[in-house]
């Protein structure tokens with residue numbers, strides 16, 4: 346397994362946010378995590394990327410313990426996180442945003458003497474191609490459509506060379522067409538990367554869940570299964586019924 350979590354406990358001011366017995370993700374797996382608000386989904390990703398400290402437990406990545414390591418070290422080990430809040434520079438072009446992502450991966454010394462070699466330019470263009478940004482490379486990032494901005498964010502994470510990408514609600518605020526395209530992009534990226542996606546939109550989950558879906562409720566793992574198993578599980582339906590973000594019952 347690429348990532349393994351065991352007996353992870355996290356609390357904030359005495360309130361348990363996570364009490365997770367086990368969770369693991371394999372190489373080139375696309376895992377979806379669902380759960381009602383406050384289930385601990387973001388906290389789990391925060392722990393994995395080193396943003397939040399755990400009280401106890403074990404998280405190993407490529408066989409190495411990562412609990413207690415800081416965000417920079419964990420990113421260097423190969424875990425990239427795309428947050429919901431935008432992190433692109435709107436006044437720079439798409440190309441310059443991508444170039445900056447390559448530069449910031451370097452240490453200060455090599456950043457000072459940074460040159461765009463043909464290999465770097467190729468890499469930027471190949472990532473842009475995968476995220477279907479090649480047609481808008483010289484457009485200002487701020488002028489992109491909402492969907493394209495999100496794809497640019499994913500491209501920026503990709504350029505940091507992660508083995509595992511953590512993505513929070515990639516389709517939030519997108520049109521139906523953009524959502525479907527995002528699903529296709531994630532499935533394509535999962536051919537070369539492991540990806541954990543937190544998502545609420547069940548139609549989108551149905552499109553991308555080619556492997557397991559993990560259901561978290563009140564910090565615990567309620568169940569794990571295929572999309573159909575999860576969708577038809579009475580406990581899952583009960584957790585979602587009556588919630589505005591649930592569309593389980595309509596599928």
Ligand SMILES: Nc1ncnc2c1ncn2[C@@H]1O[C@H](COP(=O)(O)OP(=O)(O)OP(=O)(O)O)[C@@H](O)[C@H]1O
Pocket residue numbers: 357358361362380381382383384385386387388389
């Ligand atoms: N920094 C924090 N300080 C205090 N409590 C927090 C903090 N972060 C999260 N929590 C609490 O931990 C619990 C889990 O929150 P978390 O954001 O991980 O849930 P979630 O499943 O991602 O929810 P949502 O779908 O609403 O984003 C909640 O009760 C939340 O209020």
